[in-house]
Amino acid sequence: MNDLFLSFVPGKSFLHRLDPRTKVLGLMAVSFCILKVSSFEIMALMAIIFAILVIACHLPFLHFVRSVRPMLPFFTFIFLMQLLFTEGTHLFDFGLLKGTYEGFLLGSILALRFIFLILFAALITATTSPSGITSGIERLLRPLPLKYLGISSHDLAMMMSLSLYFVPMLFDSFRDLRDAQISRGLDIRKEPVKAIMSLTVPLVRMALRSVDEVALAMESRCYTGEGRSSMYVLEFRSLDYALLVFYCVLLFLLYI
Amino acid sequence: MSIEVKDLSFFYNKGTSLEKKALDKVSFSIVKGEFVLITGEVGSGKSTLIRHLNGLLKPHSGSVKVSGINSTNRELRSKIGLLMQYPQRQLFGKTVFEDVAFGPSNFGLKDDELKERVNESLLLAGLCRDIADISPFSLSGGQMRLVALAGVLSMRPEYLILDEPTSGLDPENKASLFSTLKKLQTTGISVIIVSHQIDDFLPFANKVLFLKNGCVDFIGSPEEYLQSVSSPIPELTSLMKELQNCGFEVASDIYSVEDAFNEITRVLGSKEVYKDE
Numbered sequence: 001m002n003d004l005f006l007s008f009v010p011g012k013s014f015l016h017r018l019d020p021r022t023k024v025l026g027l028m029a030v031s032f033c034i035l036k037v038s039s040f041e042i043m044a045l046m047a048i049i050f051a052i053l054v055i056a057c058h059l060p061f062l063h064f065v066r067s068v069r070p071m072l073p074f075f076t077f078i079f080l081m082q083l084l085f086t087e088g089t090h091l092f093d094f095g096l097l098k099g100t101y102e103g104f105l106l107g108s109i110l111a112l113r114f115i116f117l118i119l120f121a122a123l124i125t126a127t128t129s130p131s132g133i134t135s136g137i138e139r140l141l142r143p144l145p146l147k148y149l150g151i152s153s154h155d156l157a158m159m160m161s162l163s164l165y166f167v168p169m170l171f172d173s174f175r176d177l178r179d180a181q182i183s184r185g186l187d188i189r190k191e192p193v194k195a196i197m198s199l200t201v202p203l204v205r206m207a208l209r210s211v212d213e214v215a216l217a218m219e220s221r222c223y224t225g226e227g228r229s230s231m232y233v234l235e236f237r238s239l240d241y242a243l244l245v246f247y248c249v250l251l252f253l254l255y256i
Numbered sequence: 257m258s259i260e261v262k263d264l265s266f267f268y269n270k271g272t273s274l275e276k277k278a279l280d281k282v283s284f285s286i287v288k289g290e291f292v293l294i295t296g297e298v299g300s301g302k303s304t305l306i307r308h309l310n311g312l313l314k315p316h317s318g319s320v321k322v323s324g325i326n327s328t329n330r331e332l333r334s335k336i337g338l339l340m341q342y343p344q345r346q347l348f349g350k351t352v353f354e355d356v357a358f359g360p361s362n363f364g365l366k367d368d369e370l371k372e373r374v375n376e377s378l379l380l381a382g383l384c385r386d387i388a389d390i391s392p393f394s395l396s397g398g399q400m401r402l403v404a405l406a407g408v409l410s411m412r413p414e415y416l417i418l419d420e421p422t423s424g425l426d427p428e429n430k431a432s433l434f435s436t437l438k439k440l441q442t443t444g445i446s447v448i449i450v451s452h453q454i455d456d457f458l459p460f461a462n463k464v465l466f467l468k469n470g471c472v473d474f475i476g477s478p479e480e481y482l483q484s485v486s487s488p489i490p491e492l493t494s495l496m497k498e499l500q501n502c503g504f505e506v507a508s509d510i511y512s513v514e515d516a517f518n519e520i521t522r523v524l525g526s527k528e529v530y531k532d533e
Contacts, residue, residue, distance in 0.1 A: 173345075179312045180346040183338040184407060185362030187330070198358065201348035205393075 007168050008129050013057035014239070015127040020136025022240040023124050029247040030120050036254050038109050046116050050123070059126055067122035068115055075111045082107030125164065134161035139234055155225050162214065166207070173206050174199070259286040259309060259327075259336075259415065259446075263318035266304055270316060278304040280470040281318065286463070288414060291441060292448045293457045293478075295488075296467030302450045303341070305467065306417050309448070310336040322415075334363045337413030341420045343404035344397055352378075352395075352403050353388040359411040373410050380439060381406035382432035398429030405436070416440065417448045422456055430456075455490040459512035482509045492516050 010016075015023070034046065054061060084094065088102030125133070134157045141153030181198045182188070188195040236244075266279040279301045286292055296302050307313040308320050311328040320327040322336065337359075340346065349355030356374045357365075365373060375385055381402045387395070392403050401421075408416065422430055437460060440447055449457050458464070464481040466474035474484050482493055489511075496508045496516065506519050517530040 176340060177346055179307065180338075180340045180343065181358075182312060183310055183333060183340075184359040185330075185333050185411065186358075187362070191362075198348045202346055206345055 007125065009059055009063065009126045010129075011057060011059070011127065013059075013127065015053060015057045015123070018127075018243070019234055019236055019240045020128050020132040021140055021234060022236070022243050023128055024133070024136050024140060025247060026243060027120055027124050029251060031117060032251060033254060034113050034116050034120075040109070043109070043112050043116070050116070050119055053123060057127060059123075063126060064119055064122050068118050071114070071118060075114055078114070079107035079111045082110055130161045130165055133164065134158060135234060137161075152225055154228065158225070166210070169210065170203070170207060174203055177202055177206075257288045257323040257414065260321045261285065261305075261308070261318070262321075264305075264308060264315050264320060265317045266301075266308065266313060267316055268304075278470050279308075282467075282470070282472050283318075284465060284472060284475055286415070286446055286448065288446050289444050290446050290462050291460050292446070292463045292465060293454065293461040294448065294450045294465045294467065295452060295454055296473070300467040301470040302467055303419060304470075306338065306419060306448070306450055309415070309417060310338045312338075334359070334411045335413055336415045336417065337408040337411055338417045339405055339408045339419065339421065341423065342401075343408075344400035346404060347392045347400060347407075349392060351389055352392050355392050355403060356388075356407045356410050359407055363411065373412070374406075377406040377410035378403075380409050380436060382436050398425055401425065402429065402432060405433070413445065415446045415448060417450070419450045420452070421449065422451065422453050454488065455492065455511075458490055459514075478511060479509050482511065 030046075033042070037043075054064065083099050083103040084097040086100050086103030086106055088100035091099040091101050091104060093099075128136070136157075137160055138154050138157035141156060144153065146153050146156070177199055178188075181195070186195055186198060262283050264279055264282040265277070268276045268278050282301075282305065294302055294305065304313065308315060309327060310333060311320075311326075311330075314328055322332050325332060327336070347355050349358065353374055356377060357370050360370055360373050374388065378385055378388060383399065383402050383406060387399075387403075392400055395403065405418075405421075421433055425433065434456075437447060441460070447460070449460075451457055458478050458481075461478050464474065464476065464478055465472060466481070466484075474481060482489055492513070493508060493511050496506050496510045496519070499506050499520075500508050504523055506523050510516050510519055514530045517528075521528050521530075
């Protein structure tokens with residue numbers, strides 16, 4: 001029943017208590033690191049930092065395994081592409097294709113980058129409530145002159161958190177539908193085209209209907225977007241300031 | 257042929273800190289032709305249990321066997337039809353025909369035989385044949401649900417499992433569903449209903465299974481069920497109990513309108529005969 005993909009795990013650890021803005025900025029800083037650096041040592045350091053954070057927050061490792069698992073075919077594809085189509089020292093033959101040592105390194109780094117991006121994002125969603133993420137992003141976007149472009153920072157943040165909210169819901173619906181069609185004799189492996197038709201049509205219908213319902217529910221509670229106060233008043237504490245300084249130093253060191 | 261469930265246990269999120277026991281050593285059997293009502297509170301494991309009966313879930317311990325074969329065998333899927341809650345959501349076909357034909361065509365039925373099967377199940381579900389060529393999405397919610405029911409009946413299951421089939425149905429479609437159930441009873445199909453609506457289904461049932469926190473709290477005939485005080489009872493039974501308390505000498509183990517009518521007319525000395533509409 002409980003799909004754990006990118007969902008919130010309530011708790012009282014220090015990551016849970018951090019200001020959402022710090023966490024969102026932290027995720028951005030970490031992402032810059034991951035995308036900039038291409039050495040295995042830094043990746044190993046990332047893994048250690050990640051493991052320490054997970055243990056310190058008493059989160060189950062399995063939660064994160066499940067977050068990465070759906071994307072594994074994609075990562076494998078990236079890895080294989082790099083492995084087989086990079087010029088360099090010959091490593092092995094795979095039919096007409098040749099695996100190279102350079103390709104292996106490049107592929108591993110790329111795949112690891114994506115995996116760490118997802119893991120750290122999952123760490124943030126696991127330790128921040130959806131409303132926390134919304135208000136955090138909203139506050140961060142507020143100083144930007146977005147409103148001259150006709151975009152409200154609040155709407156943007158609300159859209160982001162609603163999409164996050166829909167992910168587990170879609171997984172639940174998908175599982176129910178899959179069960180229903182399997183009960184009617186669908187063999188997903190043998191007839192993938194039939195499976196896609198019989199699963200996506202009702203899933204899209206259901207998603208559109210839920211979106212309509214959520215929109216109606218928001219409207220019937222007089223949601224207007226702008227000028228909405230927040231239940232959570234965001235406040236930076238000393239740890240938040242310390243971390244912000246740390247991010248700046250980190251990014252400074254990276255790019256200079 | 258029968259369904260044998262033996263010491264079935266199942267956990268959600270097994271092996272994580274969120275592990276939750278859903279079923280705890282559940283044992284019972286369903287003989288072919290029986291009408292079984294499975295009831296219990298929300299979260300008592302009803303839906304989890306029926307997902308085991310047609311092999312969607314594998315037991316973590318214990319076994320579920322249908323005439324000696326493990327329920328995870330795919331061939332059994334056509335024999336055990338499962339209609340989920342809100343089944344109108346599972347429709348996808350361009351026409352009603354395409355959707356109802358999905359099940360039997362997955363088991364290799366073709367052409368004329370398939371057409372015949374679809375017509376037969378549409379009628380059995382209380383729909384008219386004419387709707388076969390229109391889009392299921394143009395129908396009302398209640399009719400869509402009957403189309404979904406036809407989609408399961410078209411596999412000619414020997415066991416039919418329905419999860420909360422009446423929730424959200426209007427009286428008209430409910431009556432249509434009940435008449436389908438009555439027809440099914442005469443054909444020898446076993447019907448297994450999961451529902452909170454014991455008032456609706458107790459009159460059909462020969463066996464009641466009451467689940468509590470993933471354990472079988474009660475199993476037996478509807479009459480025995482009414483004796484076990486701890487469980488919720490139908491409104492008719494409470495009415496008869498009230499009448500009894502007021503000094504009328506009526507039996508209290510009554511749960512169908514017909515029996516209640518007969519019992520009350522008997523006590524009143526009237527010779528009126530019950531007419532089922």
